[in-house]
Amino acid sequence: MSALLDEKLEPIFRDVLHRNAGETEFHQAVHEVLETLGPVLVKYPEFADKKIIQRICEPERQIIFRVPWQDDKGEIHINRAFRVEFNSALGPYKGGMRFHPSVYLGIIKFLGFEQIFKNALTGLPIGGGKGGSDFDPKGKSDDEVMRFCQSLITELYRHIGEYTDVPAGDIGVGSREIGYMFGQYKRITNRYESGVFTGKGLDWGGSRARTEATGYGTVYFTQEMLKAQGDDMEGKRVLVSGSGNVAIYAIEKAHDLGATVVACSDSSGFVLDEKGIDLETLKRIKEVERQRISNYLEYHPHAKYISGGSIWSVPCDIALPCATQNELNGSDAKMLVQNGCIAVAEGANMPTTPEGVQVFQAANLRYGPGKAANAGGVATSALEMQQNASRDSWTSEYTQRRLREIMVDIHTSCYETASEFGCEGNYVMGANITGFIKVARAMTAMGVI
Ligand code: NAP
Numbered sequence: 536m537s538a539l540l541d542e543k544l545e546p547i548f549r550d551v552l553h554r555n556a557g558e559t560e561f562h563q564a565v566h567e568v569l570e571t572l573g574p575v576l577v578k579y580p581e582f583a584d585k586k587i588i589q590r591i592c593e594p595e596r597q598i599i600f601r602v603p604w605q606d607d608k609g610e611i612h613i614n615r616a617f618r619v620e621f622n623s624a625l626g627p628y629k630g631g632m633r634f635h636p637s638v639y640l641g642i643i644k645f646l647g648f649e650q651i652f653k654n655a656l657t658g659l660p661i662g663g664g665k666g667g668s669d670f671d672p673k674g675k676s677d678d679e680v681m682r683f684c685q686s687l688i689t690e691l692y693r694h695i696g697e698y699t700d701v702p703a704g705d706i707g708v709g710s711r712e713i714g715y716m717f718g719q720y721k722r723i724t725n726r727y728e729s730g731v732f733t734g735k736g737l738d739w740g741g742s743r744a745r746t747e748a749t750g751y752g753t754v755y756f757t758q759e760m761l762k763a764q765g766d767d768m769e770g771k772r773v774l775v776s777g778s779g780n781v782a783i784y785a786i787e788k789a790h791d792l793g794a795t796v797v798a799c800s801d802s803s804g805f806v807l808d809e810k811g812i813d814l815e816t817l818k819r820i821k822e823v824e825r826q827r828i829s830n831y832l833e834y835h836p837h838a839k840y841i842s843g844g845s846i847w848s849v850p851c852d853i854a855l856p857c858a859t860q861n862e863l864n865g866s867d868a869k870m871l872v873q874n875g876c877i878a879v880a881e882g883a884n885m886p887t888t889p890e891g892v893q894v895f896q897a898a899n900l901r902y903g904p905g906k907a908a909n910a911g912g913v914a915t916s917a918l919e920m921q922q923n924a925s926r927d928s929w930t931s932e933y934t935q936r937r938l939r940e941i942m943v944d945i946h947t948s949c950y951e952t953a954s955e956f957g958c959e960g961n962y963v964m965g966a967n968i969t970g971f972i973k974v975a976r977a978m979t980a981m982g983v984i
Contacts, residue, residue, distance in 0.1 A: 538893070540566070541573030543583060551592050558641030560860055564648045564885060565592055567892075571967040574956050579975070585983070587975045594647065595628075596620040599640065600690045602668060604683045607676055615639075616687050618666035620700055621647040624977035627698055628664030629654055629913060631705030631734075634712065638667045645860070646705070649884055650913070652970030653906035656945050659917035664700055666691070672707045684715035692723050697730030697923070703916050704734040706859065709780060710746070714739075729923035733916035742919035743931040744938060745912075750784025751935070752911015752942045753855060753882040753903075758792060759946035760878055760901040760962070769793035774851045775812075776800045777858030778821050778828050781882040781909065785855050786812055798849050800858065801828040805846040808838035850874040857882030865890030872898040881905035892963065899960070907949050907966040914941045 540548055551565050569588070576583045602614040617640055620628040630650040633642070643665050651663030668687060672680050694700060704713055713734045720731055729740035737743065744751070758768050771794040775782050778799045786796045795811040806812070806828050816834045820826045829840045847854060847867035854871050856863050862883065868891035871879065879895055880903035881887065887895070887904075895902040915938055922928055929937075949965030958964045 538570045538889075540569055541576070543576055544569045544572060544588070547588055547592065550589070554593075555641070555644065558644055560645035560885070561641045561648065563889065564645040567885075567889065567963070568648075568652065568967050568971070571964045572971060575968055575971060579972070581979065582975045585979055587978055590978065591622060591651065591971075591974065592648075594619050594621045594644065595623060597640070597644075598691070598694055602670065602683065602687045602690070604679070604686045606679050614668050614670040614683070616666065616668035616670075616691070617643045618691060618694060618700065618702075619643050619647040619664060620694070621663045621665070622651045622974060623662035624974050624981065625655055626660035626662045627696075628700040629661035629703070629916065630663060630665035631667075631703040632708045632712070632716075633665070633667035633705040634670045634672050634707035635667070636669050636671045638669045642860070643667050646884055649906050651974060652967060653910045654913055655970040655973040656907060656948070656966060657910050657914040657917060657941055658944060659914060659941075661701075661913065661917050664702075665705075666702055667705065667708075670707075672712070677711070680712060681715045684712055685719040688716050688719035689723065692720050695720070695731055697728050697920070701730065701916075701920065702732055703913070704780070706779065708734075710734060710736050710741070730920045733919040735919070740919075740923055742915060742922055742934060743929065744934040745915045745919055746780065747784040747787065748915035748938055749781045749909050749912030750786070750857065750882060751788040752914070752938060753781065753785050753857070753880050753908050754788035754792065755911065755939055755942035756903050756908040756946055757853060757855070757878055757880040759943055760880065760903055763946075763950060763960075764901070766877075767792075768853075771795070771852040772797055772850070773853045773855060774798045774846055774849055775855045775857055775882075776805075776846050776862055776886070777856075777883065778817060779858070781912070782855075782857040783814070783817060783821065785857050785882050786817070787814055789853075789855070790814065794853065797851070798846050799828065800846045802858070803827060804829060804840055804842040805844065806831045806838055806840050807849060808835060810837070845870070847871050852877055854879045855882050856886035858886065859883055860885045861888050863887045863891050865894055867891060868894035872900065876900060879903065880908040882909050884909065896961070896963070901960070902962060904963050904966055906970065907945050907962055910945055911938050911942050914938065
């Protein structure tokens with residue numbers, strides 16, 4: 536961890552380390568928030584008296600369970616799944632499910648913790664939670680994924696519900712997995728409870744623009760950061776890491792706004808296409824064929840594929856990390872700064888290491904942390920819940936307009952809060968403090984629970 540903590544916060548952090556041994560990503564996420572809360576406790580000492588921070592750092596409930604399933608050959612496999620119901624001061628727990636072999640409790644807790652503040656920033660009535668499993672959907676047949684999802688929900692169904700806890704997608708969980716999970720939930724409960732999952736298909740309760748929302752929202756946030764300095768996206772050269780849901784729609788919106796995305800990646804390497812990444816090809820490879828990014832060269836032989844190397848070594852104006860946590864370290868950040876990058880917005884959750892964040896802040900470039908920049912996904916999930924509750928289905932134009940307005944509002948509140956606390960342009964301060972104060976006020980009003 537990099538920056539020092541205020542003397543009131545240091546013992547709280549030490550206690551978090553002690554109570555959550557070995558959960559390094561969770562420690563990192565907590566430290567990053569605590570670094571910014573010193574001035575808040577000076578202004579609102581009642582939050583310290585009520586031990587709001589200590590309570591926020593302890594999840595309300597953590598569920599860990601076994602998920603047995605059979606592959607196509609009849610062999611039995613056992614995975615472990617988690618749901619961390621972190622904070623429900625503002626609404627039902629809300630946050631995605633991640634299926635990836637790296638998943639363990641520390642990852643789900645870091646994601647759930649971030650989600651509390653992100654969801655508060657949207658201004659919508661949603662609490663924070665997250666879940667997932669160490670199951671790897673890569674290389675599995677549709678039937679295998681279905682059997683896994685059914686087994687997972689056979690346990691998880693008793694803990695979720697439209698007023699309790701509302702899961703969605705994340706890494707490895709898209710509309711296919713949401714479909715299988717929702718189907719099993721419906722079957723077990725005998726209730727067509729649309730609002731229990733978000734990210735559903737459009738024919739069965741999904742919201743228009745939800746698929747695009749996180750990526751689009753990240754670019755809208757970038758656009759607002761640039762606007763605050765009298766600049767815009769037009770003509771900018773952009774890097775986007777990842778090539779999944781968030782990355783694809785970040786590329787789409789960046790191109791819509793006149794920028795050129797020249798590189799994107801997966802966990803094996805990155806593609807550099809100086810003519811601009813061809814989105815139709817990318818969607819075909821990733822959404823239809825579920826193939827590797829290196830296949831891009833079969834359609835565009837002029838492009839380059841770099842196995843292993845860092846995408847952040849490519850000169851750019853704007854960097855959008857949209858893959859995974861800690862994918863951009865201190866030396867990546869230095870390369871970006873040296874190459875003239877002016878803005879970074881995180882489509883992924885906590886993709887920049889603490890050293891990377893320090894480099895960006897020292898260089899004074901526009902840096903939008905994930906809990907603000909990628910909040911468009913969960914915001915549109917909340918819009919999906921609104922449509923489900925009113926048995927309504929909004930147009931794409933209307934939903935996208937709401938998404939755009941929410942991202943502009945998030946940017947404004949982060950910017951204004953940072954200025955109020957004497958750190959103009961520091962979106963980390965702005966996002967953490969704005970989200971924290973909303974949750975802290977609600978928790979204070981509800982008493983010691
Ligand atoms: P996804 O569709 O599963 O895509 C993940 C992408 O990241 C894949 O291209 C994957 O490549 C790549 N990736 C994973 N690990 C990598 C690594 N170490 N280096 C380079 N690339 C790597 O997931 P997603 O929904 O787009 O989520 C991406 C990020 O956005 C996550 O941090 C997630 O928490 C965050 N997020 C998602 C949403 C949402 O609505 N989906 C909302 C807010 C935040 P491989 O195929 O090689 O693994």
